[in-house]
Amino acid sequence: MKDISLSLRSLAARKLASLLAVLLTAFGVMMALVVMQFTAAVQERLARDGSGIDIVVGAKGSPLQLVLSALYHADVPSGNIPYAEAQKWMQHPQVRAAYPLALGDNWRGFRIVGTTVDYARHYGAEVAEGRFWQKPFEAVAGADSGLTPGARFTGAHGLTEGGHHHDAHAYTVVGTLKPTGSVVDRLILTSLDSVLELHGQSLHAHHDDDDDGDGEGDEEHEHHDDAHAHGHVHSAADITAILIKTSGPIANINLPRSINQSSALIAANPALEMARLSAVFGVGTRTLGLISAFLIALAALGIFAGIAGSLENRQADLAVLRALGYTPLRLFRIVLYEGVFLAACGLALGLALGIGGYGLAVGHLPALAHGAAAGFQVSWAWLSAAVLFAGLLASALPALRAARTAPADMLSLR
Amino acid sequence: MGILHIRKLKHSAGGREILNIDALSVDSGGRLLLLGPSGCGKTTLLSLMAGLMRAQNGDVTFDSTNYAALSSAALDGLRRRSFGFVFQKLHLLGHLSLLENVRLASDKPDDAFIRALLARLGLEGKEKQAAHVLSHGEAQRAAIARALAGKPRVLFADEPTSALDDAHTAAVARLLLDETARSGAALVVATHDARLKPYFDAAWEMAA
Numbered sequence: 115m116k117d118i119s120l121s122l123r124s125l126a127a128r129k130l131a132s133l134l135a136v137l138l139t140a141f142g143v144m145m146a147l148v149v150m151q152f153t154a155a156v157q158e159r160l161a162r163d164g165s166g167i168d169i170v171v172g173a174k175g176s177p178l179q180l181v182l183s184a185l186y187h188a189d190v191p192s193g194n195i196p197y198a199e200a201q202k203w204m205q206h207p208q209v210r211a212a213y214p215l216a217l218g219d220n221w222r223g224f225r226i227v228g229t230t231v232d233y234a235r236h237y238g239a240e241v242a243e244g245r246f247w248q249k250p251f252e253a254v255a256g257a258d259s260g261l262t263p264g265a266r267f268t269g270a271h272g273l274t275e276g277g278h279h280h281d282a283h284a285y286t287v288v289g290t291l292k293p294t295g296s297v298v299d300r301l302i303l304t305s306l307d308s309v310l311e312l313h314g315q316s317l318h319a320h321h322d323d324d325d326d327g328d329g330e331g332d333e334e335h336e337h338h339d340d341a342h343a344h345g346h347v348h349s350a351a352d353i354t355a356i357l358i359k360t361s362g363p364i365a366n367i368n369l370p371r372s373i374n375q376s377s378a379l380i381a382a383n384p385a386l387e388m389a390r391l392s393a394v395f396g397v398g399t400r401t402l403g404l405i406s407a408f409l410i411a412l413a414a415l416g417i418f419a420g421i422a423g424s425l426e427n428r429q430a431d432l433a434v435l436r437a438l439g440y441t442p443l444r445l446f447r448i449v450l451y452e453g454v455f456l457a458a459c460g461l462a463l464g465l466a467l468g469i470g471g472y473g474l475a476v477g478h479l480p481a482l483a484h485g486a487a488a489g490f491q492v493s494w495a496w497l498s499a500a501v502l503f504a505g506l507l508a509s510a511l512p513a514l515r516a517a518r519t520a521p522a523d524m525l526s527l528r
Numbered sequence: 529m530g531i532l533h534i535r536k537l538k539h540s541a542g543g544r545e546i547l548n549i550d551a552l553s554v555d556s557g558g559r560l561l562l563l564g565p566s567g568c569g570k571t572t573l574l575s576l577m578a579g580l581m582r583a584q585n586g587d588v589t590f591d592s593t594n595y596a597a598l599s600s601a602a603l604d605g606l607r608r609r610s611f612g613f614v615f616q617k618l619h620l621l622g623h624l625s626l627l628e629n630v631r632l633a634s635d636k637p638d639d640a641f642i643r644a645l646l647a648r649l650g651l652e653g654k655e656k657q658a659a660h661v662l663s664h665g666e667a668q669r670a671a672i673a674r675a676l677a678g679k680p681r682v683l684f685a686d687e688p689t690s691a692l693d694d695a696h697t698a699a700v701a702r703l704l705l706d707e708t709a710r711s712g713a714a715l716v717v718a719t720h721d722a723r724l725k726p727y728f729d730a731a732w733e734m735a736a
Contacts, residue, residue, distance in 0.1 A: 115624075115631055127623035434619045437580060438633055438674075439608020441601050521607070522580040 121451035139460020142409030147468025172355035177382035184355035194352035208365035219269030228309030244289030449513035457505020537586035564734030612675035616687035622660035
């Protein structure tokens with residue numbers, strides 16, 4: 115009989131304890147794995163949504179809120195900024211690219227974003243069906259919205275479901291975007307004009323044919339079709355924020371400083387703000403990580419207790435094996451295999467549950483649904499090694515004790 | 529022809545000398561009965577002869593090999609290759625089957641030999657039964673089968689009959705004698721059971 119079969123038969127002889135040890139290990143591994151996958155997916159997602167955007171400019175208020183609202187579309191904006199002021203900075207020599215954003219409405223929770231086509235292109239969004247907008251109230255829908263070309267919808271005021279509907283103005287979907295794995299998937303994009311007109315503003319007089327011309331000239335007109343939707347006309351066009359890609363690292367430092375000093379706007383550095391934020395939610399992640407480590411340690415303790423406890427009843431068996439010529443090393447191995455086998459089973463089950471469970475959970479989290487499928491991560495190898503090592507450690511002590519069984523113990527055990 | 533020799537053996541336990549033997553030999557294929565009351569040191573003597581325990585003073589040699597010259601692993605190997613054991617409490621591994629228990633005695637069990645052995649011991653058809661459900665008689669014979677399965681050159685038995693009635697004692701004694709005679713193994717039995725005396729040509733009688 116092979117030594118490993120002796121180990122397995124001994125485990126099979128106490129099925130319940132073995133099963134419990136395996137389950138405990140599996141839960142620890144599963145939890146660690148879910149935390150690891152979730153953290154990786156969120157970080158990847160944040161990195162992708164924020165890639166290439168060096169500065170976010172918006173109304174005075176919390177820079178973190180600004181970054182969350184304008185870049186990640188995960189918060190409400192703190193206020194509006196005059197488009198004229200915004201344009202001054204968009205044309206700054208240290209700006210390589212700038213995407214103006216006008217927020218305010220949603221359709222079934224999908225934010226309607228007035229912007230330029232370049233914003234979509236920044237995230238690599240390609241048209242899946244149809245085309246980009248060409249005139250106001252034409253919209254392009256992100257992959258998750260479920261809208262199809264030809265559909266008409268009206269925006270509801272606010273950024274979450276259930277606001278007042280702008281029934282007077284319906285958007286027409288003229289195109290849909292391929293999934294990008296970025297925030298664009300959850301947005302409905304349209305021209306700046308559409309959003310501003312809807313809220314009683316306009317960027318320019320009808321005779322203007324582009325939207326980046328005259329700063330102050332925008333004031334007084336009058337898209338009457340929506341003026342009556344709101345009953346008043348704003349004197350100046352406001353947008354919500356600008357996303358800026360600068361010309362380089364020096365501009366990253368200088369430009370926000372000039373913006374903050376010389377205007378009523380604030381410039382936020384997304385990398386900095388997110389670093390601050392993750393310092394906060396990192397505590398949560400670390401806590402969950404610690405809990406999984408604790409669970410795995412508990413599982414190791416369970417393995418230890420199971421094997422050590424079984425040794426009490428196996429002294430005679432072990433002494434018989436010694437008398438039959440089994441060396442101490444063989445007894446050590448037999449007992450060690452038991453712990454490693456339990457840990458390995460728990461690990462395999464935990465990996466399956468962790469990967470499967472995360473897949474299921476992510477199905478209910480739209481924000482992560484189009485993220486890259488959580489593939490193998492180096493940290494998984496470390497986790498596996500740690501669990502097997504814990505199993506090894508948990509059985510090493512009982513194994514040492516087993517190895518110390520003297521063959522003559524047999525004779526004192528009558 | 530001696531195969532196992534003891535020379536000038538002294539052994540103490542708890543500050544009391546329990547063994548002091550000048551010379552004792554077991555012939556190849558011979559039979560030795562170590563007879564004496566509880567506490568006389570016969571189990572210790574059996575352990576020393578079988579290499580289950582190391583001698584404090586003096587020499588034990590088997591087949592010209594002095595145990596004192598062997599490493600612990602080498603002594604384990606010698607037991608595995610050359611000795612078989614029957615213990616008073618049998619000590620089969622309860623969660624293993626009868627056959628698995630018997631096969632434990634050797635790293636390369638001779639299955640044809642074991643089948644024939646089990647048939648002679650009346651254990652045919654019981655091979656797959658878990659050891660813990662065997663009757664006492666079956667377990668006794670299974671233990672004897674395990675002791676013989678590795679084709680030992682010496683079979684050591686410690687109190688093999690102390691819990692048995694006369695009829696069973698006779699049966700077990702016959703089994704041990706017949707099987708060792710068949711394989712040519714020497715037989716060493718340590719017991720306080722004087723009923724075994726007639727089965728042996730000579731007894732090494734020990735006093736408490």
